[in-house]
Amino acid sequence: MVQKSTLVTTLILHLISLEGGQCIDPDVMLKSSFPPARPSVTNINAVCLYGSGRPRYPASYFPSSSHAYARRAINAVNRLESWFDQCCPQGSLGNAQILCCAEQAWKNTLSYFCVEEYSTMTLVNECCEKNGEERWNCFASQAPNPSYQPLCGSTAPPDKIFTWDPKTC
Numbered sequence: 657m658v659q660k661s662t663l664v665t666t667l668i669l670h671l672i673s674l675e676g677g678q679c680i681d682p683d684v685m686l687k688s689s690f691p692p693a694r695p696s697v698t699n700i701n702a703v704c705l706y707g708s709g710r711p712r713y714p715a716s717y718f719p720s721s722s723h724a725y726a727r728r729a730i731n732a733v734n735r736l737e738s739w740f741d742q743c744c745p746q747g748s749l750g751n752a753q754i755l756c757c758a759e760q761a762w763k764n765t766l767s768y769f770c771v772e773e774y775s776t777m778t779l780v781n782e783c784c785e786k787n788g789e790e791r792w793n794c795f796a797s798q799a800p801n802p803s804y805q806p807l808c809g810s811t812a813p814p815d816k817i818f819t820w821d822p823k824t825c
Contacts, residue, residue, distance in 0.1 A: 687800055688711075688800055688801065689710075689711060689729075689730065689733045689800065689801070690729040690730065690732065690733055690800070691729075691732075691766065691783070691795040691796075691798050691799055692732070692733055692736050692762065692765070692766075692795075692799060692801075693796065693799035693801060693802040693803070693804060694759065694762055694792060694795070694796040694799070695755055695758035695759045695761075695762055696755070697751075697755065698803075699802065699803055699804045700751060700754060700755045700758060702803055702804040702805060703740055703743075703744065703758055703804045704740070704743075704744035704754065704758075706804060706805060707737060707740050707741060707744065709805075710737060710801075710804065711733075712733070712734045712737055712738075713730045713733075713734065714734075724776065724778070725778070728769060728772050728773065728776075729769070731769075731772075732765050732766065732768070732769040735765050735768070736761060736762060736765040739761035739764070739765065740758055740761060742757070742761075743757035743758045743761055744758075756824070760824065763792065766783075766791070766792075766795050769781070769784070770783075770784035770791075782794065783795045783798065
């Protein structure tokens with residue numbers, strides 16, 4: 657009986673409480689959201705169209721003493737979704753510029769994630785150990801939602817730090 661009680665307590669401590677009393681395992685959350693897919697001509701419409709339908713999780717969902725990797729990864733997803741909002745304005749940019757902006761946001765997000773990964777005293781994400789196009793291909797190959805379809809979840813406040821440079825397109 658003690659073993660069953662200990663197992664239940666362990667499972668409960670591993671879950672994160674969401675709004676409305678729901679609980680989610682951060683590992684399950686990551687498997688559906690991280691790493692985000694690379695924006696491309698085949699998914700850019702979904703990037704912009706379904707942005708509000710993909711989950712965002714405020715950092716407050718994660719206990720500060722555990723789930724550090726999940727916190728960094730989900731913060732990267734939240735950041736990217738917020739930056740995509742800036743790339744997808746209603747009708748003011750052409751598709752090529754929207755794609756360029758979205759790809760720039762994606763690379764900046766994952767670069768920042770890797771900087772955060774290297775600032776920890778743990779093993780870093782394997783893609784962060786690669787450079788240039790090899791890094792981007794690594795992240796892209798691991799994306800669980802390459803089509804950017806909406807998933808169940810929550811919303812986090814926007815992150816407005818990204819500044820798109822159209823001169824790089």
